[in-house]
Amino acid sequence: MSTTDILFYFLSALAIFSAIMVLVSRNPVHSVLWLILVFFAISGHYILLNAQFLAIVNLIVYAGAIMVLFLFVIMLMNLNAETEPQKHMWMKLAGVISGGCFLMVLVSLVRQATDMQNKSVLMKTGDIGLIKNLGKALFSDYVVPFEISSVLFLSAMVGAVVIGKKD
Amino acid sequence: MPIQYYIYLCLTLFSIGIIGVLTRRNAIIVFMCVELMLNAVNLLLVAFSKMHHGVALGSSATSMVGIEGQIFVFFIMVVAAAEVSVGLAIIVMMYRNTHSVDINFLNRLKN
Amino acid sequence: MSKLVYLVPLFPLLGFLINGLGRKSLSKSMISLIGSGVILASFIVSVMLFFDVKANGASVITLFDFIKADGFQIPFAFQVDQLSSLFLLIITGVGFLIHLYSSAYMQDEEPQHYGRYFSYLNLFVFSMLLLVLGANYVIMFIGWEGVGLCSYLLIGFWFKNNDYNYAAKKAFIMNRIGDLGFLLAVFWLLFRLGTVSYGDVFANISKLSSFDITGITMLLFVGAMGKSAQIPLYTWLPDAMAGPTPVSALILAATMVTAGIYMIARSNILYTMAPATQTVVAVIGLSTAILAATIALQQNDIKKVLAYSTVSQLGYMFLGLGVGAYTGAVFHVMTHAFFKALLFLGAGSVIHAMHHEQDIRKMGGLKKYLPITHITFLLACLAIAGIPPFSGFFSKDEILTAAFGKNPLYYIIGVGGALMTAFYMFRLYTLTFLGNFRGTHEQEHHLHESPWQMTFPLIILAILSVFGGFLGIPEVFAKDAHSLEHFLSPIFAGSEKITGEHAHLAASQEYIMMGVSTILIAIMIGIAISRYKKYQLNTDENTGLSKVLEHKWYVDELYNAVIVNPLNAIAGFCKNIIEKSGIDGLVNGAGRLVGYGSRQLRLLQSGQVGNYILIMVLAMVVFVLVWFNDNAIMNFLNKIL
Amino acid sequence: MIPVLLILIPLLTGLVSFFIKNDKAVKTWSVLSSVITLLIAFTAVFNCYPGQLSYDAAWLPTLGSRFALMTDGMGKMLCLLTAVSFPLIFAAIFKNNYKQSSGFYGLMLLSQAGLMGVFTAADALVFYFFWELALIPVYFLCSIWGGEKRIAVTFKFFIYTFLGSLLMLVGILFLYFHTNDHSFALKSFYHIHLSGKQENFIFWLFFIAFAIKMPIFPFHTWQPDAYEQSPTATTMVMSGIMVKMGIFAVVRWLLPVFPNASVQFANIIIILSVIGMIYASLIAIRQDDIKRLIAYSSIAHIGLMCAAIFTQNKTGLEGVMIQMFNHGINVLGLWIVADVIEQKLGTRKFIDLGGLAQKAPVLAILLVVMSLANIALPLTNAFIGEFLMFNGLFQYNIWIAAAAGISIILAAVYTLNMIQKVLYGNTVAATENAVEISGNIQLVLVILAITVIVLGVYPQPMIDLTKDTVNAILVNH
């Protein structure tokens, strides 16, 4: 077992464990922290896949900006384990079972997928994940969606104003 | 690393996200679970992109195949960021009016 | 001459229109003048036609195409031949007398009702003439239904009284049952032959199978049952006495009820070729004759007695038709028209005098108050009882003799009926005219003979009743003296050819039969007179058979129990259960189902985001499962669709 | 051009009348419009302009539908019926006062336009359009001016018939894609070739639509309620003319298009119709309301027509043709009488009626004439039609004819019941002060009565008028 494998398994286990902890934590603040851990694990995966740019962005944008925003909101609302509402047991069970079913059917589909047999992921090498290459592609081939997504931000901005501003 | 591993990993994370959406009542946590789903997607995208890249490298050493996957991840992050800003604004607005972020509390509209 | 035949029905039609439209503006005398005048005019034309036919034979006059559809053509055509011209004479002749009689009898009515009465009467004559004149079964059917309508209108003439209305309705509906049979027979003919004209039908009779002929004749006979009041469709006729008495005389004695006989006589070839039907006709005719006669024995309403007597006599006519004595039947129609019209008019005179009292138990001794009525009534009674040489004797004898030739049993039963006829007629006569007056003093005070418009027809009809029989003197008495048979022979020639020459009875045997029956009848008359001469009014209930007879064998009750009530019940069931709960319930149920579904499906929209997403996730799982099992699903769908 | 005028005149005048605010003016306007339509219909019937009897213009080129109209014998006759009925209806209700009468008359005229369109359409899509156009105004008429339970009842009626017509639309679409030239034209439909299974399926789609419209047992339950609750003028349109749409449609769009299926299923349909006849007659016997009685009687009569159509012999079809006209006339008369009684006495229940013959003899006579026509007495118009139809039925099967014949007897029972309970007997509280009918209505009823008699004595022109249709349909077989 190579280092890559070990790292893969470790990061995977970490991601899944942290993800589960996001769910089971009663305290929303803990959930946020566990989620940040998931993001870290995923960033680790990115690095493993030699997608450095995304790894960084993931950390900065997600783990950094977005999760801080979440944390900020939760703190603002003063949410904690005591105030955290809990679903009825049966509803939780139903949720877990149906989510599990969803996983099962998808996994069984993947297992049967013949075209995915014998395909492997290029680990650690490959330079498409480098900032230079991504940047080149982003500002040449993908300039249209890039520009258009500015509209998205504009509307999000307007939205934040409309919704957030006190009348 | 076989692609299946990544697929299973990402599907698992994705499903955990779904389960979270289904089992939690706190709107913020639910939203976080959606973010978890998006991250699972991102990881899978990168994995696929590397897979396709690996295949393409066999024929051409300078191939850029697979880069579109990573670009897509970039856009997902962009969208997610926008969504988060709007979503949190909505949640805060809700909280302002009801002092609650419980989604079960959202039942004035039904039937 | 025969080109003018359209005038015959046209006059009454004009009379109907003038009287109907002008009933408010015309005076009573004007109305009666028009009403009777048009019939007289028709009578005169009929007489001319009669002699024309006698001299030149039959002819068919087509006026226009009534229905010209694919495959067949029904002209509006009249047939003037021996049979129809004879009936024309009876209808217009007796009809005229009755119109004349009515003008006095109905004098008490308000002018507009008086006008209405005459217009109905004219319309009736018009329809009857159409029936008789039509050159095909459809025109006959028009008249056939037309007289049914007129009888409905006339029976229900006094429409304020709901009992009368019921009687009228009953008459119409029972007639309709018969009409359906008639109509089906017409369709059958059209279907097989593509024509319903008498000439074409009788000429192409060989194209019909014996099943067809039997079926057609049976169905036609069903029509005759309704119109001529035979078992089982006879119960309307006694009830129909609700109408004014002249109407009873016209419709129920002289004309309409004999339509069935006319029709069968008209179709004699068909019947001759269908022996099975003939037997049915004979048996039903005979049964009706006896049944009605028994009922007549115990009736107390003067008109009811006459009504059952009519039914009974009609039965004899059908017996005649059934045994192939077509001439005899027609002969009896004629004589019956005379004496039964006379009886009804006489009864009307009595009722008129008694101020609408119809119960014979409350009469008696009217001999001295109503001399003309009395004499004419007596003559009519003798005629109907069959005492020689009155007309009834000849006609009835002809039928019975023919019946004997077919089956002696017919004869014996027939004679039994004749005896009953004699008995009840003279019971009626005795109770009415002999003995002491049993009515109130006031009635007695007002008793008087009727005006000339009423007595004149009585006298004429009495003369006809007495001498009418000489048209058909049996061969036993004088060779070739049966002038009626000679006159009608072209009509029945076809049948004669098939049945061959009658096996004549020995003259001596015939004499003995006549003698014995006459003696028996005379004895019956004697018994009747002696028994009821001293009759005193008692109100004790009859018992035993008398009670059964008084209640007409409970036939009406039977019909109510077997047909009317179940029909009502079924109709009610359809209306209240099948319609409301069944079909409409299903339709409304579909609506309610949608409503119920709506209320239930709404619950799915629980308002909980968690539930919504749960269902979405499950749906996606189902999507994948469907995709996995698409073959099974396709097979299933293919199977059910 | 004539068919276009027949549609356009009521359509435009109808639209205009919405804007006429004066009661009197709108009534006069409507009468005027309907009389002009009648005159045009006469020119069609008497074939004054033989070249103008059809019309064809581009409409939806991409869909293969053309605005094609034509008038064959059957079309002419039904247009004539429509054109004759409306002036008579308007005259009969001239004295009635409706709230917002401009709307009332406008909608009436619109429904006339729809009916004319249905009877002249030579293109399936055009036909469907007018089929619905005739329905919508009637829906509003019934719902606004109807009786107490009008809303629910009309709603049921509307959804029921609308469902039927949607099924027909599916059928039309299917046929359209199976025509050789991708067209909705009648001719293309006549030359269609379907497999047996397809034909059977589509046949029922069409038939159910028509069966609901006619209506045939057991699709009839909307009808008595709708007739009872509608304003009588609308009921006259519905029962006098609109039910003919169903029969017309069967003759024009069902028999020739599905020759095999209509032979194959003839048995079922005829038996259903005959059951319906007897069933409706039985129910009519137990009705205690004039309008409901006439409604059920109408169901029975329509049942006979439907049965006669499916015998598919010339006699039966000829009978159906003229009976369509005759039934329209007769039932119109009956409704007018029912309306008069309701307007004057405020009740339709037999129990509150009686003795009207004493108070209003003219009305009584005319009602009797109409009733006699209703039971198809000879020398009334209905006899001819029923005679031919029964004849056709007899050729098909003697036992079915005999069973159907029972309804002849039952018809007499319920019709005479009605006459007796309304006209005869002694007067009761409601009829004590009844007065004779007045000018307009008397005139209308007399016209109808004369038509009844004239067509009963001399029906040949009517038979000749529709002969071409009958021949064309049966030749197609």
Place this chain on the structure above:
Amino acid sequence: MNAIIVSALLGVVMMFSGIITTKRSSITYTAIISLLVLLVANLLNTYGIWEFHVNTHGMLQFDKFGMFFNSIAITATLIYVILSGKDIEKTGIHVSEYYALIFFVLCGVSILTSFNGLLMLFIGIEILSIPLYILTGADKRNLKSNEASLKYFLMGSFSTGIMLMGIVLIYGATGSFALGVLHDAPAAGLPVKASFIEVAGILLLFASMCFKVSAAPFHFWTPDVYDGAPSVFTSFMATIVKSAGFIAFIRLFESNTQALGPTWKILLSFVIIATLLIGNITAVFQQSVKRMLAYSSIAQAGFMLFALYSNNDLAKEGILLYAVAYSLATIGIFAILIKMKDYTFDGYNGLAKSEPVLAFTNTIFLLSLAGIPLTAGFFAKYYMLASVVKAGGALWLVVVAVVFAAISVYYYFRLIQAMYFKEGDAETTGISSGFKNALLILAVLIILFGVFPSLVLNSFYF
């Protein structure tokens, strides 16, 4: 390209218009003028007269179908603003922002009519959705509006997650986000079921698209959101946005359905029947007209899905006509609804007496929705049914559909009954004669398209 760029720019213009003027009505007029500009720009592009030349690298592909739909959407928005502009002004203080968001939505619509890859689909859908989350919550004081907004947002982002998973799986199987690759996979000789990953991706993508067009069982957000959102924005969402969703749906699945084999049709027919069932049946017992319209929009979606099912030329023509008919009628109905004081059916009682023009036009709109001939709605439904019949093999589905269409009459006509046949005094506010005239013009348009649908379709064919 014009529509995308101009709408984005005009969105910015609208944003700033709030700074330049505080007069609300002038903002509305600016919006109307801007929409006209947008329309002209799009038409110039459509007729090939002038356009922004941008190298999209195959990300976008403009065709007449898409551009024609843009025109429809823009025109519908124009009508919407003309009719309901006053009510947009009343919703809150951020009038210019609302208009800006509407323009951004139109930008999203233009992307959805021209996307040529899953990336643009995704971005387009997000640009379409995010402004809607905000508009739904625009009535900030109203708890219902808050709730609707949050529900919409949570479910919307969840469905985005599903969609992304679908896209990724497809990418994994085909190595591309382009639509063409997806189409070619089965054609390249692969056994239909070979690519399980792709199938899974398509199924998930399908599910998320179903969510966007509110097809059952992904429709749950629709009634709540339509009900809770400010009516004036519900009108916009239920019409223009929804039709755009369908255009995207059809674009996406136009030619790559073979990958799913016959299952595709089974699946789709299940969805169609479920949608028709839930939409129609549940609408029957609604007491609020607004909520009824929400369910009715689900029912209409069921019909629009037929275009997807039959997937032929007729379907594409039909969906355009459907978009026109449905949008115009619904905009009209909502415009009237907004003026009502009481949104329940009883609130409409006697409207015909107090406001005959409103009642009349509303009737026309309802008849159009019900698919009664002589209204545009008839031909819309007609095309849908016709396309399925033409595609063949699913006549039973068509029969089921018409049965539901008959049921739909029930709830549409309930409103007509309330207006015309029931006694009551319906209260309305702020009705100007201009508003009435606009409604009348709209009604005339609907009838015109109902008699001559080629007016719409011919311009599609030029």
